[in-house]
Amino acid sequence: MVSERSDAADADTTALALKILVAGGFGVGKTTLVGAVSEIRPLRTEELLSEAGRLVDDTDGIDRKVTTTVAMDFGRITIRSGLSLYLFGTPGQDRFWFLWDELAQGALGAVVLADTRRLADCFPAVDYFEHRHIPFVVAVNCFTGARRHDEDSVLRALDLDPGTPVVLCDARDRDSGKEVLIRLVEYAGRMHTARLLDSVR
Amino acid sequence: MTDDITGGGREGPGSQWYDNEAGPLVRPYAMTGGRTRPGPTGVRFDLIALVTRAVGAPDVDDTVLGPEHRTLTDLCRTETQSVAELAADADLPVGVVRVLLGDLVELGCVTVSRPVPPAQLPDERILREVIDGLRAL
Numbered sequence: 001m002v003s004e005r006s007d008a009a010d011a012d013t014t015a016l017a018l019k020i021l022v023a024g025g026f027g028v029g030k031t032t033l034v035g036a037v038s039e040i041r042p043l044r045t046e047e048l049l050s051e052a053g054r055l056v057d058d059t060d061g062i063d064r065k066v067t068t069t070v071a072m073d074f075g076r077i078t079i080r081s082g083l084s085l086y087l088f089g090t091p092g093q094d095r096f097w098f099l100w101d102e103l104a105q106g107a108l109g110a111v112v113l114a115d116t117r118r119l120a121d122c123f124p125a126v127d128y129f130e131h132r133h134i135p136f137v138v139a140v141n142c143f144t145g146a147r148r149h150d151e152d153s154v155l156r157a158l159d160l161d162p163g164t165p166v167v168l169c170d171a172r173d174r175d176s177g178k179e180v181l182i183r184l185v186e187y188a189g190r191m192h193t194a195r196l197l198d199s200v201r
Numbered sequence: 202m203t204d205d206i207t208g209g210g211r212e213g214p215g216s217q218w219y220d221n222e223a224g225p226l227v228r229p230y231a232m233t234g235g236r237t238r239p240g241p242t243g244v245r246f247d248l249i250a251l252v253t254r255a256v257g258a259p260d261v262d263d264t265v266l267g268p269e270h271r272t273l274t275d276l277c278r279t280e281t282q283s284v285a286e287l288a289a290d291a292d293l294p295v296g297v298v299r300v301l302l303g304d305l306v307e308l309g310c311v312t313v314s315r316p317v318p319p320a321q322l323p324d325e326r327i328l329r330e331v332i333d334g335l336r337a338l
Contacts, residue, residue: 015281017249017316018331037338041289043248045296069294074248074285079334083327086249086283106247108319174338182335189328192319 015082021103023090024113025121029141029171030089031073037177038075038087045070070096109135109188111180116149126158135188137165139180232269239303246299248285251314252277258310270301274310
């Protein structure tokens with residue numbers, strides 16, 4: 001059996017890794033954001049298409065398994081020795097959604113990057129995290145030339161639960177990206193505490 | 202078989218999966234002897250599961266381990282690595298790395314720790330530490 005050190009008591013002494021997802025529509029700046037705050041590397045994952053396409057493809061009984069690789073970005077921020085934050089950019093295309101479930105498993109939270117010119121592109125990501133009760137913040141990437149919207153109007157346009165943080169950001173800017181992550185970790189902490197309270201009520 | 206479907210434009214069953222964005226079609230499991238799941242334990246290592254070279258790891262001769270196994274043990278020789286980092290640094294797909302790590306765990310060469318789910322974090326202190334660490338970046 002693989003050694004499993006998930007005991008809370010052990011967490012102080014063993015290395016700890018936390019996972020944050022960066023989601024959003026295609027071309028909204030996910031790679032840019034991950035790159036701005038951390039070292040970025042391409043990660044290859046692969047799926048058997050016969051499984052991936054099971055629900056949508058009629059393969060006419062052709063029995064052949066083909067594997068494709070899907071590339072994702074990921075980065076690491078070392079908080080201290082033994083405590084690291086890993087960022088994963090989710091694949092933007094809808095057909096790679098089957099990869100999200102694995103990424104979302106055990107995630108501390110998610111950043112949904114939004115572009116106000118194409119706000120609808122981030123609806124699927126918002127839905128996904130809401131349904132799975134994964135804490136997320138919406139980071140509005142303020143592209144030059146895009147009309148600036150205030151946080152409240154984005155909150156309303158996306159019909160977010162009150163309290164969901166909306167942050168205006170510049171995905172290229174390291175400090176701005178850090179602020180987004182800080183807001184997310186704070187929010188995840190609040191959500192976590194609220195759930196603990198609910199569970200003892 | 203793969204030769205005729207690398208172009209991406211060919212129509213055929215499921216061909217919408219094969220375009221350039223989907224990446225090249227590969228046979229990555231050749232280096233795992235065709236296995237797509239790690240050994241008998243069947244544990245699917247998380248992307249952020251941390252891999253540590255085992256203390257007093259046995260010297261396993263080269264007939265048992267392939268070059269990719271060696272690459273992985275070498276990568277975690279100096280410091281603990283996540284599964285994702287090992288895959289990126291070894292330039293291997295994650296699924297392949299999982300199978301190879303399963304072998305290494307069985308042989309006692311490495312240990313893999315399961316990540317702590319956020320729901321089980323001991324207290325807010327860790328999150329506070331993360332926030333302070335981010336500010337200090």
